[in-house]
Amino acid sequence: MIRLPMVEIFETVEGEGTRAGFPTVFVRLFGCNLRCTWCDTKYSYPPAEAEFTMTIDDIVAEAGRYRSRHVCLTGGEPLLYGDKSAALIEALVATGRYDDLHIETNGAIDLTPFLERIESPIVRYIMDYKLPDSGEEERMVTANLAKLRPQDELKFVIGSERDFHAAKALLEAYPTRALPLFSPVWETMPPAKLVGLMLEHGLSGVKLNMQMHKIIWDPAARGV
Numbered sequence: 662m663i664r665l666p667m668v669e670i671f672e673t674v675e676g677e678g679t680r681a682g683f684p685t686v687f688v689r690l691f692g693c694n695l696r697c698t699w700c701d702t703k704y705s706y707p708p709a710e711a712e713f714t715m716t717i718d719d720i721v722a723e724a725g726r727y728r729s730r731h732v733c734l735t736g737g738e739p740l741l742y743g744d745k746s747a748a749l750i751e752a753l754v755a756t757g758r759y760d761d762l763h764i765e766t767n768g769a770i771d772l773t774p775f776l777e778r779i780e781s782p783i784v785r786y787i788m789d790y791k792l793p794d795s796g797e798e799e800r801m802v803t804a805n806l807a808k809l810r811p812q813d814e815l816k817f818v819i820g821s822e823r824d825f826h827a828a829k830a831l832l833e834a835y836p837t838r839a840l841p842l843f844s845p846v847w848e849t850m851p852p853a854k855l856v857g858l859m860l861e862h863g864l865s866g867v868k869l870n871m872q873m874h875k876i877i878w879d880p881a882a883r884g885v
């Protein structure tokens with residue numbers, strides 16, 4: 662039986678992206694293949710330990726205890742487990758109880774096998790592109806950008822002006838159908854400064870992405 666290492670399952674409102682504000686069940690898997698400098702979920706990979714492991718059936722049942730019709734698969738990196746991650750996505754889709762299943766993936770996983778295997782219209786990828794300040798830019802799978810679809814989102818977490826210019830250059834170099842989101846790093850990029858840069862550079866197709874959960878609750882709170 663397939664078991665996955667887990668951090669937590671909880672219900673809150675989605676804090677980010679185009680579905681921000683909808684009641685959403687979060688399924689947070691343990692483990693990540695990156696170590697971003699500004700990571701806000703360091704409890705989701707070693708040296709922290711997985712809280713527990715769960716079977717796919719258990720995860721589906723636990724998520725199903727809540728009434729949200731949106732589900733977010735996150736981590737860590739929820740696609741780290743290949744076929745097992747795909748089987749979890751398929752099992753959540755098969756319940757028929759969700760209108761939206763979005764997957765927060767870190768840009769260092771080739772999405773091709775997932776896009777080819779999973780055909781459900783409710784499944785959407787929110788791909789982070791890690792910029793220079795993260796320390797992980799060289800790990801990005803740039804081939805993913807051309808494969809993302811209009812329902813997917815391409816999120817840039819922007820910590821500095823250097824990051825802003827890198828994101829702008831990347832969008833010019835790698836056309837994508839996904840919606841580009843610019844998200845300010847909570848500690849180092851004042852949102853007003855990021856908006857100013859977006860307007861100054863005429864980035865009319867880019868959407869500002871604020872992390873609502875860090876405004877509503879303590880930025881360090883877990884499970885919200």
Ligand SMILES: Nc1nc2[nH]cc(C(=O)O)c2c(=O)[nH]1
Pocket residue numbers: 673674675676677687702733735736765874885
């Ligand atoms: N409310 C809320 N929205 C979120 N969107 C993405 C999250 C994540 O940690 O991946 C997250 C989270 O942890 N909380």
Ligand code: SF4
Pocket residue numbers: 693694695696697699700701702703705736737738767
């Ligand atoms: S990819 Fe996400 S979970 Fe992994 S280190 Fe970076 S910010 Fe943290």
Ligand SMILES: [Mg+2]
Pocket residue numbers: 701702
């Ligand atoms: Mg979070």
